[in-house]
Amino acid sequence: MSAQVHAARAATAPSLDVLSRLLRDPAGVAQRCREEDNLGQITATALVAITLGAAVFGGVIGSFRGGVQIGYAAIKIPLALLATLALCTPGFHAFSATLGRAFPLRSVVSLSLAAAARAALVLLASAPVLWLMFDLGLDYHQAALAAAFAYGLAGLAALGVLLRGLGAGKGRVLTALGFVALFFAVAGQTSWILRPYLVRPRTESPPFLRAREGGFGDAVLKSGRSSMGIFDEDLTTHEHSWEEDSYEHAPAAPRSPEPRTWPAVRAVPEAAVPAEGAEGAEGAVPAAPAAPAAPAVRAVPAAPERQEGGL
Numbered sequence: 001m002s003a004q005v006h007a008a009r010a011a012t013a014p015s016l017d018v019l020s021r022l023l024r025d026p027a028g029v030a031q032r033c034r035e036e037d038n039l040g041q042i043t044a045t046a047l048v049a050i051t052l053g054a055a056v057f058g059g060v061i062g063s064f065r066g067g068v069q070i071g072y073a074a075i076k077i078p079l080a081l082l083a084t085l086a087l088c089t090p091g092f093h094a095f096s097a098t099l100g101r102a103f104p105l106r107s108v109v110s111l112s113l114a115a116a117a118r119a120a121l122v123l124l125a126s127a128p129v130l131w132l133m134f135d136l137g138l139d140y141h142q143a144a145l146a147a148a149f150a151y152g153l154a155g156l157a158a159l160g161v162l163l164r165g166l167g168a169g170k171g172r173v174l175t176a177l178g179f180v181a182l183f184f185a186v187a188g189q190t191s192w193i194l195r196p197y198l199v200r201p202r203t204e205s206p207p208f209l210r211a212r213e214g215g216f217g218d219a220v221l222k223s224g225r226s227s228m229g230i231f232d233e234d235l236t237t238h239e240h241s242w243e244e245d246s247y248e249h250a251p252a253a254p255r256s257p258e259p260r261t262w263p264a265v266r267a268v269p270e271a272a273v274p275a276e277g278a279e280g281a282e283g284a285v286p287a288a289p290a291a292p293a294a295p296a297v298r299a300v301p302a303a304p305e306r307q308e309g310g311l
Contacts, residue, residue: 012040012041012043012044013041013044014041014044014045014047014048015041015044015045018041018042018045018046019045019049019121022045022046022049022114022117022118022121022161023118023121026114026118026157026160026161026164027164029042029114029161030111030114030161030162030164030165031164031165033107033110033111033114033165034103034107034111034165034167036104036106036107039106039107039110042110042113042114043109043110043113045117046110046113046114046116046117047082047113047117049117049120049121050078050081050082050113050116050117050120051078051082051120052120052124053117053120053121053122053123053124054077054078054081054120054123055074055075055077055078056074056123056124056127057077057120057123057124057126057127057130057150058073058074058075058076058077058078058197059071059073059074059127060127060128060130060131060134061073061077061130061147061197061198062074062197062198062199063131063134064134064140064143064198064199064201065198065199065200065201065203065206066201067206068206069199069206072206072208073197073198076194076197076208077197079194080187080190080191080194081116081120081187083190084183084186084187084190085112085113085116087186087190088112088179088182088183088186089105089108089109089112090105091182092108092112092179092182093105093108095175095178095179095182096108096166096175099171099174099175099178100169100170100171101166101167101169101171101172101175111161111162111165112162114161114165115158115159115161115162115165116158118157118158118160118161119154119155119157119158120154121157122150122153122154122157123150123151123154126150126153126154130146130147130150133146140198140200143198144198147198159176159180162176162179163176193209193212194209195209195210196210
């Protein structure tokens with residue numbers, strides 16, 4: 001009984017032999033997936049390779065900023081890859097069945113994981129080179145291009161395993177194209193949700209996740225329109241980069257009104273008003289003169305000054 005348990009555990013445990021075959025003989029691993037030969041060991045080894053390889057590569061990407069971003073990127077890149085595979089595998093199975101390649105679901109799962117594991121191993125191999133390039137002083141855009149180049153190499157390695165696993169025959173290329181299209185659509189949106197990965201060093205406190213700003217398709221569409229010189233007029237935010245926070249255009253300051261000038265005034269005393277009773281009837285005792293009232297003033301516009309150079 002213990003021997004059977006030990007054999008069952010060995011059949012589902014990660015294996016260095018499978019790992020080396022992923023590097024040296026990917027066609028043999030793909031054939032074993034198609035023939036359902038020792039799928040448990042292939043699946044377990046692939047999961048370990050994906051987790052470790054993508055985590056190391058993510059840590060190197062995060063080292064461009066340093067600090068907590070190293071841990072953030074080391075968590076999110078394997079998470080994005082595994083989540084994409086989990087969402088795409090049923091679609092892969094449907095594509096293969098529709099196009100005349102009715103593989104069992106477990107074979108499709110193992111083949112997808114094996115392809116992703118080979119891609120993760122390529123990322124792991126490129127991580128030291130990328131780290132050295134960061135240390136030599138790449139700027140942000142150069143670092144993004146270098147990371148994209150590493151992703152491209154990893155994708156080609158995964159595509160090779162996938163094509164070998166599909167085998168020869170009619171519909172092979174069309175099935176592979178369907179796999180690639182579905183994978184890139186789901187991977188793009190998943191990665192967009194989990195961004196940022198590469199962060200500028202001057203960023204004070206990088207967030208684990210950025211705020212939702214549309215979707216991956218919207219970003220691709222806007223980038224394509226911008227590359228052709230077409231910009232949205234109602235766009236109020238622009239991104240410094242694909243890993244930095246956006247800023248808003250400040251509204252233009254209102255123009256202050258021009259100061260109005262008023263004509264100068266000068267005080268002109270009015271004629272004194274005679275006191276009441278000064279011209280009374282005959283024989284009347286004249287009233288005592290009233291105290292002189294303060295002269296009233298009225299505003300008289302001053303004469304306009306002569307303009308210099310005028311007639």
